Amino acid sequence: MSEISFETGRQVGVLINRKGQVEYVMVGNAKTIEMPDFGRARVSEDRFRGLRCVHTHLLGEKLTQDDLTDLALLRLDLMAIVQVDDKTGLPNLVYSAHLLPTTAEKLDTDGEGLPYEFLEPNVPSQLETNFIGLINSLENEMARSRQTARSRHTNRDRVILVNVTTGYLSEAEESLAELEELALSADVVVLDKIIQRRPKIDPKTVLGKGKLEELLVRSMRLGADLIVFDAELSPAQVRSLSEATELKVIDRPQLILDIFAQRAQSSEGKMQVELAQLKYLLPRLVQGQNSAFSRLAGGIGGRGPGETKLETDRRRVRDKITHLEKQVNGLSRQRQERRKNRVQKNLPIISLVGYTNAGKSTLLNSLTQSDVYAEKKMFATLDPTSRRLRLPIEQEVIINDTVGFIRDLPEALVAAFRATLEEISDSNLLVHVVDASNPRADQQIESVDKILTDLKLNEIPQIIILNKADLLDELSLEALKRQVSLDKGYEIVAISAVQPKTLKPLIEKVGEVLARDLSGLAVDAV
Ligand SMILES: Nc1nc2c(ncn2[C@@H]2O[C@H](COP(=O)(O)OP(=O)(O)OP(=O)(O)O)[C@@H](O)[C@H]2O)c(=O)[nH]1
Ligand SMILES: [Mg+2]
Missing domain, CATH: 1.20.58 (Methane Monooxygenase Hydroxylase; Chain G, domain 1)
Known part of the structure; x- marks a missing residue:
């Protein structure tokens, strides 16, 4: 091979199976060589391809990044290059590398895994590695580590999250943090998060070519079976991406829909x-x-x-x-009947609204000593619940818990939940619950206000509750309070829904606002 390469001035390569037979012969140019297209032929996760590649390098290069990418993408048994001596055309050193089972990866300083192991370079006559023994032991190890990985996360999807942005890195990071919360709420295992900043989103594959290749290598190495994009993808993009990665590809709206589907009771x-x-x-x-x-x-x-x-x-x-x-319309008529009854009873209605995970259900529970489902996961509540609450001024009110909101709520969801959401329109007061401990609290308030406006609920009196005050220091809380009151001009009360003794100012404020607005209502009714 070395001599042919030298005479033709081209790289020459072969793929050899484990019996030692040559299955493919490849001829490249002076600098590169193309591997054959294995198409959809996928290798079992516990095995390598069963082929090792040996090819020549004419310019004294060692293993290149392309060689290593081919090794990883094609899951070759081994990638070996023979350096051809530029004077004599005889073989010099042979450089080779093989893949490692994920568990055996060495971590570099960033905690990044290095999936390759390089063998000691040597001249051909001195190569002594027992290749079949090596590849068998690697495959056994791989099968074993898969088994333990599987028993650890039985049947949960293993995902990589991807954000491609043309804007600020910090915004992409925050957005990706929320996507991770969503993913965890969907009960998947998050293996990795990738951000790419580029001048323009690739219309076809979103990511650039190089980054896509990196994603492929990573997903194979980590054993991912799902990629979640932090965006709304076009159907064509989903198609090209899943074709390129041979993995399931979904976008953010789809992830939210999946969570809703898991939660619906x-x-x-x-x-x-x-x-x-x-x-x-x-x-x-x-x-x-x-x-x-x-x-x-x-x-x-x-x-x-x-x-x-x-x-x-x-x-x-x-x-x-x-x-x-x-x-759904039929049911919403039934619900309207029920609503009429409630309105006739003349009890003021208060709805707890807010970003998902803000603490609405927890607050309802504390206020009414109930046991509504509340959880750290997003979209814990899908079905609205009502409870009665007696205010200190001898007044009874109805208090509603509602489904949480999120930035860029998929349109299809808003439409489908319109009936549930419109029920909020009967409210005399909206209590807008905010997770004050969330670094994105102010954006979350904006998102909620936008959805309320879209649903034409922005005319209803509103008070803002800065919840989870127990997780904040006094200063940050005051700062947030000042900022929100400047922006919004609503009444603001800071509480901690998990500490019932902090709720008194809230109850007083509710009573106060209701007394003010209901006197107006009574006049209207006349
Ligand atoms: N530390 C602290 N945690 C709180 C407080 N209020 C709620 N939580 C926690 O926040 C998480 C979310 O609470 P939920 O009441 O389920 O939130 P939600 O607004 O109903 O959320 P969705 O129904 O998903 O929209 C839970 O783990 C609560 O225990 C609080 O005042 N302080
Ligand atoms: Mg809830």
Whole structure:
């Protein structure tokens, strides 16, 4: 090989199987060589490819980054290069590397794993590695570590989170932190987070080519089976990304929908979530049909079997949406009846609204000594709950817990939950609960206000509760209070929902605002 390489001035390579037979021969140019396309042929997670690559280098290079990427992406048994002597054409040193099972990775200073192990370079006649023994022991180790990894996280999706931004790095980091909270709420195992800053989002693959390759290598090494993008992806982007990575690829709205689907308890909640999922799916089916790919698959005139199936799928989804919408509307009528009864009873209604995880359910529990489900995870509450509460001034009120909000709430979800959310419109007072300990508290207030405005609920009197005050020092709390009152002009009370003794000022404030506004209401009623 060395001599041929020397004579032709090109790199020459072979892929050798474990019996020692040559399966592929490759010829490159002076600087690079292309590996054959293995297409979709995927290697079992516990094995390597069963092929080792040996090729020549003419310019005295050692293993290059391209060589190592090929090694990792193709999961080759070994990558070896033979340096060709530029005077004699005889082989000089042989450099080789193999992959490591994830558990055996050496960590560099950033805690980054190095997936390769380099063998001592040597001249061909002195190479003594028992290659079959080495590869067998690596594969055994890999199978063992997979087993333990599996038993540790039984059946939970293993994900890598990706944010591609054209803006500030700090914003991307915050956004990714929220995405991680969402992912943990969806009960997946977060393996890694990747941020790429680029001048422009790649319209096809979002990430740049190099970063995409890095993502591939990482996902294989860490055994990821899902990639979550911190954005809303177009259907075409999802397709090219999952084709490139051979992994499931989802975006942020889809992740939120998944959480809702996991959480829905009541039949109404389940119906609303399913409706939202189908609404999210529908345009994605439509676009798939318009793509060049399916037109090709459909043959001349674009009416082939592929497209017909898509047409049927679309119709089925649309029918299901219509059906669900009817059911949801039916239920919302029932709910309106119930609401009328409640309004007739003439009890003032207070709704707890706010960003997800702000502490609404916890506050309801503390105020009314109830036991509504509250949890560290996002979107713990999907079904609205009502409780009665007696205020000190001998007045009874109804207090509603509601589903939490989030920035860029998927449109399909807002639409599906409209009925549930509109129930808030009966309220005499909105208690806007804020997690004051969250570094993004002010953005969260903005997001909630935006959704309230979209739902036309911004006319209802509102007080802002800075919750989780126990997690903040006095100064930061005062600063936040000042800032919010400047921005919003609402009444503000700081509390800690987990410390009932801090709730007194809140109850007083509620009584005060209600007394003020209800006197107005009474006049209206006359
Ligand atoms: N330290 C502290 N933790 C709190 C406080 N209030 C709530 N929490 C915690 O915050 C987490 C979220 O509380 P929830 O009451 O479920 O929040 P929520 O607003 O109902 O959330 P969703 O229903 O998901 O929208 C839980 O782990 C609570 O224990 C507080 O005042 N201080
Ligand atoms: Mg809740």
